[in-house]
Amino acid sequence: MANRTELLEAALDGLPEGIVLIGAEGQVVFWNPAAEAITGHKSADLLARPYPDALAPLLLSWQRPVSDEPESSARTGRGSLVQLHHRMGHSMAAMTRTLVLRDGMGSRIGLAAVFHPAESLDALPHGECCDDSNVKASQAEVEDRLEAVFADFLQGGPPFGVLWMTVDQSNELRKTHGVGACEAMLAKVERALCNGLRPAEVLGRWGDDEFLIISHERAPEMLAAHAQKLAGLARTADFRWWGDRVSLTVSVGAAQAEADESLAQLLERAKAAMFSSFHAGGNHITSAPGGHSCLPS
Numbered sequence: 001m002a003n004r005t006e007l008l009e010a011a012l013d014g015l016p017e018g019i020v021l022i023g024a025e026g027q028v029v030f031w032n033p034a035a036e037a038i039t040g041h042k043s044a045d046l047l048a049r050p051y052p053d054a055l056a057p058l059l060l061s062w063q064r065p066v067s068d069e070p071e072s073s074a075r076t077g078r079g080s081l082v083q084l085h086h087r088m089g090h091s092m093a094a095m096t097r098t099l100v101l102r103d104g105m106g107s108r109i110g111l112a113a114v115f116h117p118a119e120s121l122d123a124l125p126h127g128e129c130c131d132d133s134n135v136k137a138s139q140a141e142v143e144d145r146l147e148a149v150f151a152d153f154l155q156g157g158p159p160f161g162v163l164w165m166t167v168d169q170s171n172e173l174r175k176t177h178g179v180g181a182c183e184a185m186l187a188k189v190e191r192a193l194c195n196g197l198r199p200a201e202v203l204g205r206w207g208d209d210e211f212l213i214i215s216h217e218r219a220p221e222m223l224a225a226h227a228q229k230l231a232g233l234a235r236t237a238d239f240r241w242w243g244d245r246v247s248l249t250v251s252v253g254a255a256q257a258e259a260d261e262s263l264a265q266l267l268e269r270a271k272a273a274m275f276s277s278f279h280a281g282g283n284h285i286t287s288a289p290g291g292h293s294c295l296p297s
Contacts, residue, residue, distance in 0.1 A: 016236045016247075018094075021101075022059065022111040026050050029110070037232025038094070038117060038195070040087030057082035058096045058113045092117065092195050116236060117195045142204035142212055149214055150263045161223040161256040163213040163230070164270040165193075168249045168282035170209040173241075181241045182209065189248060192237040196230045210274075220256040220287050227252045227285040251277035252285040 009030070012019050018035035022028060028051055031043040039055060046052070051059065084094050096115040103109050149160055167189055174182040186209065193203055193211065206212035213230070217223040234250045253273030257266050273288035280286070 016116070016238055018113075018115045018236075020051075020055075020058065020113045020115075022051055022113075024109050033232070034236050035115075037229060037236060038092075038115070039084060040229065054085040054087075057084055058094070058115055059098060059111060086195075088198060090199070116238065117192055117233070139204065139206055142202065142206060142214070145202050146212075146214055147263065150257065150266070153257055154259060158216050159218050159257065160214060160216045161220070161254060162266060162270045163211075163215060163223070163227050164206065164253040164255075164267075164274040165211040165213065165230075165234075165250050166209060166274060166278060167234070168251055168278065169246060173246060174209075177241050177244075184241065185237075185239045185246065185248070188237045188239050189234050189250070192233045193230055196233045198226070212270075217256075220254070223254045223256055224285055224287045227254050231283070231285060249283035251275075251280075251282050253277060253288060254285060255288045 012030065012032050015032065016034055018038045019030065019032040020028065020035055021030035027048055028043075028046040029048070031041070031046050033043075036042055041052070041055065080096055082094055082096050084092050086092050094115045094117055096113055099112045099114075100108055101110040101112055146162070149157075152158075153160055167186065170182055170186065173185055186205070190203065190205070190211065193213070197203060197213075198215065200216055202214040204212055215223060215226060217226055231250050231252060234248060237248050239246045239248055251274055253270045253276070255266055255270035255273060261269075269288040273286040277284035277286040
């Protein structure tokens with residue numbers, strides 16, 4: 001039978017928000033999968049080590065002197081908007097709430113922080129959403145950029161690939177809650193994905209319920225690994241509609257451009273890989289071509 005610690009860790013691992021626990025000496029003692037997906041920092045690189053300066057804004061209360069006074073409501077209410085440095089180097093906005101942890105005698109023994117990407121920002125500087133509002137890109141705009149990138153690739157430009165992505169719950173949400181709910185959900189997922197874009201990447205809507213990402217990863221395995229991180233960000237998009245919370249997952253097809261194919265063939269491979277992920281039950285990344293490798297996200 002699982003002990004209380006195992007049950008607690010399993011519960012925290014399943015949350016869409018990032019969770020970090022800091023010990024009395026400033027060392028990281030817990031870092032959940034959502035925290036990895038949001039920041040790019042792996043738990044294996046952080047556990048039992050001093051908390052990195054790049055993520056210090058998350059721990060607002062930790063910077064305060066030890067005190068027996070109650071924590072201010074500003075720090076324990078809705079949270080604070082902070083700027084974080086993602087492991088890949090770009091800046092990102094996040095909402096964070098902190099709680100000082102005390103033992104039964106009231107002594108301060110650590111700190112807990114709960115955080116998620118800021119929902120109010122429509123544009124982030126590290127990537128593009130292609131249209132004027134940086135919220136919903138048209139398919140035509142993405143097609144223009146894709147044609148330019150592919151032409152440059154054929155003339156010796158940098159390698160690139162595409163990620164064709166669909167939200168697994170979109171069709172059901174459209175049926176049960178209507179078009180407005182589905183559009184609101186897609187907008188939230190798009191903002192979450194923008195938090196994970198690398199420099200020069202392009203994200204846009206593709207069809208009614210899908211997204212296309214143009215990425216300059218150098219190899220298929222790197223493209224698939226990047227898709228894993230983006231899928232994790234999509235999972236952290238906390239979507240609620242009239243009080244109902246909808247858990248979100250995505251199916252992704254990843255295709256690396258090849259010099260002996262056309263742009264249409266590249267897109268067809270990505271689309272087929274996406275459908276393979278979806279029909280495998282969703283929440284998958286499928287790499288194309290070659291005996292598609294389904295990676296649980």
